[in-house]
Amino acid sequence: MREWRVPHSDQDLQKFRSKLLGWFHRHQRDMPWRRTRDPYCIWLSEIMLQQTRVAAAIPYYERFLETFPSVRALAGAEEEDVLRLWAGLGYYSRARNLQRAAREIVERHGGEFPRDFAAALALPGIGNYTAAAILSIAHGAPHAVLDGNVARVIARLEAIRGDLREGSRWRALQTSAGRLLDISHAGDWNQAMMELGATVCTPRAPNCAVCPVAESCRARKLGLTETLPEKRRKRAPEKVHLAVAVFLDPAGKTILFPPAKAASRKKEERNSELSALFSRLWHFPAAAVRKDARTELRRHLQTVGGMQMISAAKLLPLPPLRHAVTYREITITAFVVRVKELPGARTGRVLPMNKLHSLAVSGLTRKIARAALAR
Numbered sequence: 234m235r236e237w238r239v240p241h242s243d244q245d246l247q248k249f250r251s252k253l254l255g256w257f258h259r260h261q262r263d264m265p266w267r268r269t270r271d272p273y274c275i276w277l278s279e280i281m282l283q284q285t286r287v288a289a290a291i292p293y294y295e296r297f298l299e300t301f302p303s304v305r306a307l308a309g310a311e312e313e314d315v316l317r318l319w320a321g322l323g324y325y326s327r328a329r330n331l332q333r334a335a336r337e338i339v340e341r342h343g344g345e346f347p348r349d350f351a352a353a354l355a356l357p358g359i360g361n362y363t364a365a366a367i368l369s370i371a372h373g374a375p376h377a378v379l380d381g382n383v384a385r386v387i388a389r390l391e392a393i394r395g396d397l398r399e400g401s402r403w404r405a406l407q408t409s410a411g412r413l414l415d416i417s418h419a420g421d422w423n424q425a426m427m428e429l430g431a432t433v434c435t436p437r438a439p440n441c442a443v444c445p446v447a448e449s450c451r452a453r454k455l456g457l458t459e460t461l462p463e464k465r466r467k468r469a470p471e472k473v474h475l476a477v478a479v480f481l482d483p484a485g486k487t488i489l490f491p492p493a494k495a496a497s498r499k500k501e502e503r504n505s506e507l508s509a510l511f512s513r514l515w516h517f518p519a520a521a522v523r524k525d526a527r528t529e530l531r532r533h534l535q536t537v538g539g540m541q542m543i544s545a546a547k548l549l550p551l552p553p554l555r556h557a558v559t560y561r562e563i564t565i566t567a568f569v570v571r572v573k574e575l576p577g578a579r580t581g582r583v584l585p586m587n588k589l590h591s592l593a594v595s596g597l598t599r600k601i602a603r604a605a606l607a608r
Contacts, residue, residue: 240449249449250415250422256445257425262287262432267424268493272371275306279363280327280432287431293322308335311418316514316593323558323596325512330358348355359462361407370420377410378423382430388462389434389452397462473510475524476530477547477567479605480575481586482514487605488581489515489592490537510558512595515582517567517602524580526566527581537576546570551604556597567601 240249261267264287266278277297281290299319301307307315312332319328332355338346346367347353353364365376384397387409395402415422433440439458441447452461480488490515507519520533527548548568556563573582582592589602 245449246345246413247323249413250448252445253425253429254415254418254421255483257421259350261424261428265291270371272367274298275370276346276363277365279329279366280331280358281292281322283327284324285322288583289324293319300563303344304338304346306337307332308339310397317591320590320593321512321599323512323598324594325514329359333357334359342599346371350376358437366423369423374418375414377407377414378427379410380427382434383410383426385436385462386426388432389439389458390446390450392451392457392461394461394463396464434542443518443577463599468560473561473563474526475507475510475519475563475565476522476526476533477519477565477601478518478530478534478568478570479551479601480570480572481605482572485586486575486583487517487586488575488583489589489594489598490518490581491515508538509549510561510563511597514595514598515592515596527568530568551608552602554600556600559596563597565597565601567604568607
């Protein structure tokens with residue numbers, strides 16, 4: 234009996250490609266980055282779509298391009314301005330790497346995204362998937378993409394069991410993606426595979442009834458579409474407790490502090506962890522809590538420049554808050570501290586509470602600010 238391989242023959246493969254591309258051309262979602270072949274725009278979209286839903290990414294994508302319409306504009310910008318536009322998308326290393334890569338493109342590639350796969354892969358924040366997506370969509374280069382959506386499609390087509398991210402299994406999936414690739418329409422093909430995984434061959438309740446290539450799916454034949462791919466073991470969540478001080482003066486202004494400098498992060502690992510929880514962006518004074526939030530926050534304020542004299546000020550508690558960052562589950566005990574004059578202005582930034590968006594702040598900082606404003 235012939236070993237299963239989807240599709241079985243060259244004729245089957247051509248039929249498979251034709252069906253999937255036809256379906257994609259009729260049913261693809263309208264997205265702004267699908268209206269261009271500019272590698273900068275495609276690159277930006279691919280970075281934004283990492284860990285972010287399409288609907289959430291679109292307004293950020295459009296605002297970002299309005300401010301930084303080219304690689305050179307991005308390369309010449311202040312990091313603070315880049316992070317401010319990214320605020321709310323999360324995973325801020327994406328924005329930092331995006332700008333670092335833009336500067337390398339300007340310095341080493343004349344302001345043009347490199348067409349060579351190895352050169353693209355050498356840029357900060359660019360991996361195999363991102364390089365393949367950009368070069369295939371922008372230039373039709375014959376590189377097959379493999380992301381979570383594509384891996385799920387192939388895993389069901391070939392009824393692959395086990396952890397898809399395991400090294401040898403992921404390499405086998407990449408080989409399958411390359412075999413399926415229609416090199417004459419590489420960009421559309423890659424987008425079609427991703428679109429199929431995102432809209433039809435979904436993680437839960439895949440809509441096999443409308444799948445254009447359902448007849449080629451081994452998982453469907455075996456009744457395994459709901460159980461494949463197998464679920465990965467999740468990392469046990471790390472519980473973190475923070476105490477946060479929100480200072481308010483009579484004019485409704487507060488003070489935020491900048492992320493720790495690289496030098497201090499190396500010296501003080503604990504401060505580094507705290508800074509990471511706020512995505513290394515502007516934040517309220519905060520302390521890690523081991524036992525008592527109020528006591529440990531007061532102790533922390535004594536070490537912050539300009540706050541020594543008011544560390545004994547009355548702390549008005551806010552309702553407990555919860556926040557999640559990757560594998561961390563964060564409990565926030567926040568206090569409003571009303572003062573006649575804001576401390577620490579030399580090292581911090583004073584601004585109205587309702588104008589925090591003018592700085593690059595994380596979702597965690599925004600959540601704390603909303604709670605303080607609600608009070």
